[in-house]
Amino acid sequence: MHTAFVECELVGSESVADVSARLARLGIMPVPGHEPAMMRGSSGNAATVVFTVTVPDSIDDAQLSNIPGVVAVFGDPAIGRLDSD
Amino acid sequence: MIEAQPISVLLEIDPQSLSTTVRASMADLSIEGARLDAAFTPVPLSSGAVSSAGMAARTADESTIVVRATVALEDLQKLEASNQVVAIWSDPPIAPFPTDCTPAVSTGGASDVARALGADRLWASTGFRGEGMVIGIVDGGVDGGRFPVVGGWSPDASNPPGSSAVEWGEHGNMCAFDALIAAPEAAIHDYAIGRSVGIGPLLSNAFQSFHRALLQYRRDGTPHVLSNSWGLYQQSWDPFPPEHASNYTHNPRHPLTRKMLELLDAGMLVSFAAGNCGSACPDDRCVRDTGPGHSIWGANGHERAITVGAVNLRRDWVGYSSEGPASLHREKPDLCGYTHFSGYFPSDTGTSAANPVVAGGLALLRGLHPGLAQDAARTALRSTALTRSVGAWDSRLGAGIIDLFAAHGALP
Numbered sequence: 001m002h003t004a005f006v007e008c009e010l011v012g013s014e015s016v017a018d019v020s021a022r023l024a025r026l027g028i029m030p031v032p033g034h035e036p037a038m039m040r041g042s043s044g045n046a047a048t049v050v051f052t053v054t055v056p057d058s059i060d061d062a063q064l065s066n067i068p069g070v071v072a073v074f075g076d077p078a079i080g081r082l083d084s085d
Numbered sequence: 086m087i088e089a090q091p092i093s094v095l096l097e098i099d100p101q102s103l104s105t106t107v108r109a110s111m112a113d114l115s116i117e118g119a120r121l122d123a124a125f126t127p128v129p130l131s132s133g134a135v136s137s138a139g140m141a142a143r144t145a146d147e148s149t150i151v152v153r154a155t156v157a158l159e160d161l162q163k164l165e166a167s168n169q170v171v172a173i174w175s176d177p178p179i180a181p182f183p184t185d186c187t188p189a190v191s192t193g194g195a196s197d198v199a200r201a202l203g204a205d206r207l208w209a210s211t212g213f214r215g216e217g218m219v220i221g222i223v224d225g226g227v228d229g230g231r232f233p234v235v236g237g238w239s240p241d242a243s244n245p246p247g248s249s250a251v252e253w254g255e256h257g258n259m260c261a262f263d264a265l266i267a268a269p270e271a272a273i274h275d276y277a278i279g280r281s282v283g284i285g286p287l288l289s290n291a292f293q294s295f296h297r298a299l300l301q302y303r304r305d306g307t308p309h310v311l312s313n314s315w316g317l318y319q320q321s322w323d324p325f326p327p328e329h330a331s332n333y334t335h336n337p338r339h340p341l342t343r344k345m346l347e348l349l350d351a352g353m354l355v356s357f358a359a360g361n362c363g364s365a366c367p368d369d370r371c372v373r374d375t376g377p378g379h380s381i382w383g384a385n386g387h388e389r390a391i392t393v394g395a396v397n398l399r400r401d402w403v404g405y406s407s408e409g410p411a412s413l414h415r416e417k418p419d420l421c422g423y424t425h426f427s428g429y430f431p432s433d434t435g436t437s438a439a440n441p442v443v444a445g446g447l448a449l450l451r452g453l454h455p456g457l458a459q460d461a462a463r464t465a466l467r468s469t470a471l472t473r474s475v476g477a478w479d480s481r482l483g484a485g486i487i488d489l490f491a492a493h494g495a496l497p
Contacts, residue, residue, distance in 0.1 A: 037296035083435035
């Protein structure tokens with residue numbers, strides 16, 4: 001069961017398809033309609049790619065971060081419109 | 086000839102100049118040229134608490150006494166020369182800052198907003214009303230049948246940008262309407278983050294919108310402005326705590342915030358609603374996260390974002406408008422826009438309405454000053470904002486209330 005949405009930052013030097021395939025083997029799937037977003041590299045770092053994935057309950061944050069090609073994992077919190085009742 | 090009315094002042098007096106008897110009770114104190122207010126209890130004041138030319142010769146451990154008096158303007162010079170008086174301070178009338186906690190009550194219409202912004206004067210003096218400008222509305226969807234939608238992105242392929250199937254109770258339509266108040270000839274890009282398929286509105290939809298907007302901007306220079314009237318109502322909506330490396334609310338390294346910086350560096354202007362968790366009448370969804378330091382989260386309060394709080398058309402602070410400091414920067418909000426006016430709805434509400442009002446103003450400024458970038462725009466808006474105390478920032482109003490006409494005048 002997919003419960004957690006996270007934004008997964010991947011190394012830019014590997015193809016997105018390769019890393020995606022590696023993630024898919026663990027049941028980590030990209031969110032439909034969301035394409036990988038190239039991120040500007042900070043000074044001295046190569047550019048990275050971020051995409052939004054669903055992660056099965058069986059994989060915790062530490063495991064996700066340790067997958068080869070995964071640079072960082074970020075939260076994908078709920079948001080709301082800022083009108084007033 | 087009309088005589089000037091006496092004015093109320095605070096007189097700072099030197100107790101050493103008084104006789105021992107007067108100093109003991111102050112009851113018989115009199116100062117030539119001033120009518121002392123017997124109802125005002127004299128207040129001792131440490132000399133260290135003030136710095137004035139009159140105090141320069143006094144030593145640190147000496148104190149003065151402050152009394153209230155009325156004086157005629159023509160007697161001021163005589164008072165200044167008195168050996169009893171150390172300094173004369175103004176005592177102006179004050180009033181409580183009104184707070185509006187009634188969002189259902191409109192305080193004017195869209196034309197009143199345009200007038201309050203100074204947009205009507207800008208149109209008249211420049212002949213420009215936003216032609217050729219594009220404002221991206223990152224929201225629940227904008228109905229292209231009602232608004233000039235010319236692009237955008239939707240997470241729902243069956244309901245592309247401009248689809249009439251809007252989410253969030255037509256909130257995106259409200260934002261589009263409010264953005265077009267200052268720039269009525271501008272077009273809209275619909276970044277419909279509320280049109281999620283199978284999932285609730287998540288930050289990743291906004292991230293994806295920023296990504297798509299940047300690609301579009303690199304292709305044709307649009308959208309010029311991105312308006313964001315969404316956010317987190319409480320820190321705990323973030324599944325990661327502030328100290329965690331994966332956190333969003335307190336972490337400038339989160340991809341959404343970094344992507345926003347890419348937009349700004351590419352040349353786009355980005356505004357954010359501050360939020361609706363102000364201390365006077367916060368939204369129920371804020372729970373305990375209300376007031377200063379607990380109500381502006383993540384990119385909404387990044388130093389380089391233009392963070393917008395809310396006032397009504399009477400220029401009263403709206404009591405749910407989120408208060409700084411933000412989690413990412415101290416001096417937030419930057420300024421306030423207008424809300425509680427009849428616009429798309431009988432009353433357009435929230436910092437949600439105030440933000441696109443400012444975003445539309447940014448589009449107008451960008452059209453008049455084609456090279457205008459985010460930092461210069463933010464500085465111009467802040468430095469020309471209508472304020473009660475010049476140069477001061479406060480946690481509710483920021484630098485003050487937007488004055489579009491003045492901001493235009495401040496730009497090269």
